[in-house]
Amino acid sequence: MHNLSPVYDITPFSLLDYPRYPSAIIWFAGCNMQCQYCYNPEIVFSKGKKSIEETLNFLKCRQGLLEGVVLSGGEATEYHGLQEFCKSIKALGYKIKLDTNGINTKVIKDLLEANLVDFIALDYKAPRSKFYTITKNRKFEHFQNTLDLLLTSNSDFEVRTTLHTDLLDVDDINLIIDDLAQREYAGTYYIQEFKTGVKTIDDLPKPLMGFATDKLSKALHVSVRQT
Numbered sequence: 001m002h003n004l005s006p007v008y009d010i011t012p013f014s015l016l017d018y019p020r021y022p023s024a025i026i027w028f029a030g031c032n033m034q035c036q037y038c039y040n041p042e043i044v045f046s047k048g049k050k051s052i053e054e055t056l057n058f059l060k061c062r063q064g065l066l067e068g069v070v071l072s073g074g075e076a077t078e079y080h081g082l083q084e085f086c087k088s089i090k091a092l093g094y095k096i097k098l099d100t101n102g103i104n105t106k107v108i109k110d111l112l113e114a115n116l117v118d119f120i121a122l123d124y125k126a127p128r129s130k131f132y133t134i135t136k137n138r139k140f141e142h143f144q145n146t147l148d149l150l151l152t153s154n155s156d157f158e159v160r161t162t163l164h165t166d167l168l169d170v171d172d173i174n175l176i177i178d179d180l181a182q183r184e185y186a187g188t189y190y191i192q193e194f195k196t197g198v199k200t201i202d203d204l205p206k207p208l209m210g211f212a213t214d215k216l217s218k219a220l221h222v223s224v225r226q227t
């Protein structure tokens with residue numbers, strides 16, 4: 001049965017999350033990870049407050065004012081009614097961007113096959129050796145399957161990593177870059193700097209370690225951005 005109130009909250013307007021499209025962000029409650037650096041613990045551990053109906057009513061009111069909807073969280077693909085929800089959003093004329101950790105490959109595959117997502121931001125959380133420590137999820141292979149799915153399906157997507165330098169060092173990031181290059185990822189790889197001064201799941205302090213960007217692998221185009 002579907003969660004009756006799967007949405008934690010709605011950000012009514014953002015110009016940053018879905019480049020080129022003024023968007024609303026739908027924050028789905030709950031997640032299949034518990035990343036040490038996650039700065040949305042209240043969303044991850046929440047059961048949600050808003051129904052799909054309320055959320056769609058909001059989107060109906062914004063038709064003509066917004067162009068995109070970002071499905072974020074938490075992990076949106078954990079919501080069992082996501083495909084139906086995306087159909088309803090599409091019927092309102094919006095573009096859809098999905099932010100995902102890539103564990104639910106089948107959900108993403110079904111969305112792509114039904115042409116229900118226009119852009120995917122895929123988190124590459126960590127190389128295999130640190131994946132469980134950082135995310136508390138053992139399904140690194142599922143993430144890899146999603147990455148391969150996106151690489152072979154002509155999808156519009158980006159790969160990104162949140163960097164807390166006490167958790168990941170330049171060698172870890174280079175493992176990620178080299179893996180992506182080997183799989184022939186041709187896009188930009190984004191490193192998102194950890195946001196300091198916010199509450200995180202593991203209550204992480206400000207990173208102490210520096211990060212030598214000059215030691216990054218040149219195998220891909222890399223861009224560092226703030227979250």
Ligand code: SF4
Pocket residue numbers: 031032033034035037038039040044073074075101
């Ligand atoms: S950072 Fe990790 S725990 Fe937090 S919402 Fe994203 S995937 Fe879930």
